[in-house]
Amino acid sequence: MRQELVDVFFGIAEHNHDEISPEHIYRVSCQSLGIDSAGIPYSGYRYATGRDIRRVEWPRVFDLISRLWPDFDRQGFGHQYRDGVNRILAAYQVAWELDEDGRLSRVLPAVAHAQVTAAFDELQAERYEPALALFNSARDAYDARPRRDRDACTNMFDALESVAKEKYRMPDSTYGQVLACLRAGDLLNAQILGLLSAINELRNKHFGHGMTTPFGLSGPDVDFAYLTCIGALLLLTRMA
Numbered sequence: 001m002r003q004e005l006v007d008v009f010f011g012i013a014e015h016n017h018d019e020i021s022p023e024h025i026y027r028v029s030c031q032s033l034g035i036d037s038a039g040i041p042y043s044g045y046r047y048a049t050g051r052d053i054r055r056v057e058w059p060r061v062f063d064l065i066s067r068l069w070p071d072f073d074r075q076g077f078g079h080q081y082r083d084g085v086n087r088i089l090a091a092y093q094v095a096w097e098l099d100e101d102g103r104l105s106r107v108l109p110a111v112a113h114a115q116v117t118a119a120f121d122e123l124q125a126e127r128y129e130p131a132l133a134l135f136n137s138a139r140d141a142y143d144a145r146p147r148r149d150r151d152a153c154t155n156m157f158d159a160l161e162s163v164a165k166e167k168y169r170m171p172d173s174t175y176g177q178v179l180a181c182l183r184a185g186d187l188l189n190a191q192i193l194g195l196l197s198a199i200n201e202l203r204n205k206h207f208g209h210g211m212t213t214p215f216g217l218s219g220p221d222v223d224f225a226y227l228t229c230i231g232a233l234l235l236l237t238r239m240a
Helices: 002-015 022-033 045-053 058-074 078-091 110-122 126-143 149-167 175-184 190-206 219-238
Strands: 096-098 104-106
Touching (some): 002 058, 002 078, 126 219
16 A cells, blocks of 8 residues: 555656656655655665655554645645545545545544534634634544544533533533533423433543543444534534
8 A cells, every 4th residue: 555655646746747846755755754865766766765665654654645735735736646545545445534635534424524524614603613622622633543532532522512501601511501401491302412411421431531540432432422422512503
């Protein structure tokens, strides 16, 4: 897979060397990977980069993909670069893909991806600015390599709590107190309220702030907690 990525990098550069040269790709790759570059490698820039990329750990390869994105995009080759990289990542069933902003994000089912995008859009309102910052921190943790499971869960729940407190003008209350207010006012379906309460219980037992117990949720557990918090966040922002 590494050599196929190198072929994408240099395939674009070699056909557009006036805009982005193979030498530039080689030198940026060396510096990004922490490798000393030769003045003019005897084997050529493509071969030298292919040789060097074999020596590094996988997280550094993903770092290089992200590092090269702005150089290609600046010259108008961002979509070509993104399509080439994603074709290779998908062929090897890698869990990340390069998005339209050059950010490596974890691959989600189409419905879940649409939900994440919709929640991000809802949080663009000025009143939800603190929640958006937490949402982005959670997404960064979820997309990290390796994934930071506890941070992803904690920050996404905090984003949900921030939305709940802002939505119902209860800035000094807890998430649980907001739910109690909703229950008293009969503002939500009882079963939905039960689910929102269960999210709080999950947080309290497994990833709340100040917990001293080891984080023990499995990968699928984290997916469920993360996406459920996003779904709850979207529900609250869209309520009348």
